[in-house]
Amino acid sequence: MKSLTYAEENYLKAIYHLSEEGKKEVSTNSISDELKTKPASVSDMIKKLAVKGVINHKKYQGVRITTSGIEAALQIVRKHRLWEVFLVNKLNFNWDEVHEVAEELEHIQSPLLIQRLDEFLGYPKYDPHGDPIPDETGTYKLKPKTPLNELQVGDSGQIIAVKDSSAAFLQYLDKVGAYIGAKIRVIDKVEFDGSLEILVDNKKNLFVSKDVSKNILITNI
Amino acid sequence: MKSLTYAEENYLKAIYHLSEEGKKEVSTNSISDELKTKPASVSDMIKKLAVKGVINHKKYQGVRITTSGIEAALQIVRKHRLWEVFLVNKLNFNWDEVHEVAEELEHIQSPLLIQRLDEFLGYPKYDPHGDPIPDETGTYKLKPKTPLNELQVGDSGQIIAVKDSSAAFLQYLDKVGAYIGAKIRVIDKVEFDGSLEILVDNKKNLFVSKDVSKNILITNI
DNA sequence: ATGAGTGTTTAGCTTTGTCTAAAAATATTC
DNA sequence: GAATATTTTTAGACAAAGCTAAACACTCAT
Structure with missing residues (x-):
């Protein structure tokens, strides 16, 4: 082809x-x-x-x-997400700064480059937004994602992704100390307005409105 | 502009x-x-x-x-050479594998990316071929380069670059244990054919023909 | 079931970067 | 200094990727 x-x-x-x-x-x-x-x-x-x-x-x-179209698309997605990991983990970019640069980098044509980059990054399975990175064969695995607002008191898990990835929302998360990969547990739930009290990384209590919790996705409940 | x-x-x-x-x-x-x-x-x-x-x-x-043309060109050269350092130092590419990929990477438009990459690499001053990397202002400094065959017995220095950067020549250098950055000293010189005996990194004796030594550039004599 | 509205395609034009073939300018040679 | 050779430019075409405007096809209400 x-x-x-x-x-x-x-x-x-x-x-x-x-x-x-x-x-x-x-x-x-x-x-x-x-x-x-x-x-x-x-x-x-x-x-x-x-x-x-x-x-x-x-x-x-x-x-x-088509099947061959999906294969080709997965390789582009793979490149995009590997570059995002590179930008965030190695070059200290923020979540909200990586997308446009990765849009350019994903078009670089060099199988060797991607293979070496993957190795250099430690064969990551998920990108900084929690989306899965296909391997060379196009295989990937979704983590089950549940919106934070659907969890019950006592449930715990890890922030795996966000639905709203606007700069404003990402910056809010940064400010309150939440981030992709943070471990959380639901401490209390106010039935009246759906707001939550959660424990972040076993050390920090955080109150979030339902509007916010709807946009935070949790895995591994 | x-x-x-x-x-x-x-x-x-x-x-x-x-x-x-x-x-x-x-x-x-x-x-x-x-x-x-x-x-x-x-x-x-x-x-x-x-x-x-x-x-x-x-x-x-x-x-x-023009002056503004030189400024623009230096920024492209800067990007090209920084990517070459990245490929060789971080992704373990060989000298002879980096040029084409760097030709693509140099066109990525993101001042922040280059700034962060420079920082990540430790603000290198020279690329893997010994060529200088301009800074953000376009400033760079050439190292004085002397062909190895012009050195005299007792002279010492460092391999800074090669004239012939064909894959064949670079692979020969790899094989005999010479590389950019290697410290050398001239042990003996055969006047008849211009061939040299050199000490590499204070531990390895190497015989090189004049054809080879003409293509190896030394700094810091 | 027909006519209005929406969605999709075609036709034709623009820009970017390439090409071939031919014309124009410069360089070289006798 | 004229003839020839080389270099450079122009003219015209083409492919990629976009656009506008107009035509065509489908869908839904009335």
Whole structure:
């Protein structure tokens, strides 16, 4: 299979992510929304991707990613998330600063580079946002994610990801001392407003509103 | 000044390197040789670069890089060489494997990334080939380089670079235990064929032909 | 079931960076 | 100094990736 151009990689990744969200068929408009391009541009690109065999397409019927498309997309996702780990763990970037740079770095073409980077980082299984990193074969494992607000008093676990990854929300978390990987336990729950008291890393008590707890995902309850 | 595209950066870097080799004016043909493009493509690009103010150009008279062009080129060179240090020092690449990947990485646009990478690497002053790394202001210092074959018996120094950086030559050096940074001393010189006996890192005697010693550059005699 | 509205595609244009072929300018040689 | 050779530029084409505007197809209400 011929390799993909920079733009083709971006379209395929968008289609892959949209395919993950439930339905099999991805619409032209949803792709153009995701990538901030016009539907006409998407139609053009769909033809190219279909020729390369990474998607199937019938006119006016949306797009379906193929097995080989999923494989290719997973390798791009793998690169993106490995670079995010590098930026956060080695270069001390914050969560909210890594995405755009990783968008560029993910397109670097060098299998050896990615293999060595993976090794250098200690073969991480999850990126700084808690999303799984596929291995060279495309295999990955999701951690079960439960919104913090669904936990009961006494439940414990680890912050694995956030739903709202806006800079504002990430900065709030930083400020109160919560972070991806923090161990937490639910100390008290106020039924009236759904707010929680949680213990962070066995040392710090924190009160969070339901609005906040809905956006924090916990694993390993 | 408007920023440069990927291709414009490559042309500017080529012009910068060609300008370093003595003469001020760089010819269209030499640029097309360097970049493996056709002279017609170079003529087109020259117009664009002249509009952006990084080169001066009079028709049929070659090209001269401007001060602002040198500044821009030095930042690209800085990025290229920092990535080379990263690849060799952190990811265990060999000297002869880093150039192509660094050619891609040097185009990533993120001042913060380069700043953090520089810090992570310990603010290196020279890349794995012994070439100087400009700082954020474009300042750098060349080490004086003398070909090994011009040293006399008793002279000592450090391998700072190689002239011939073909994979074959670099692999030969690896095999005999010579490397950038190795400390050497000239033990004996055969006047008949110009071959040398040298002591490497105070522990290993090595015989090298004149053809080899011409291609090894020494600093700090 | 038809007509309005939404979604998708086509047609044609733009920019970037490349090319070939031909024309123009400079350099070299006799 | 004229003829030839080389270098450089122009002209015109093409592919990639985007756009606008217009045409086409599907979907849903009435």
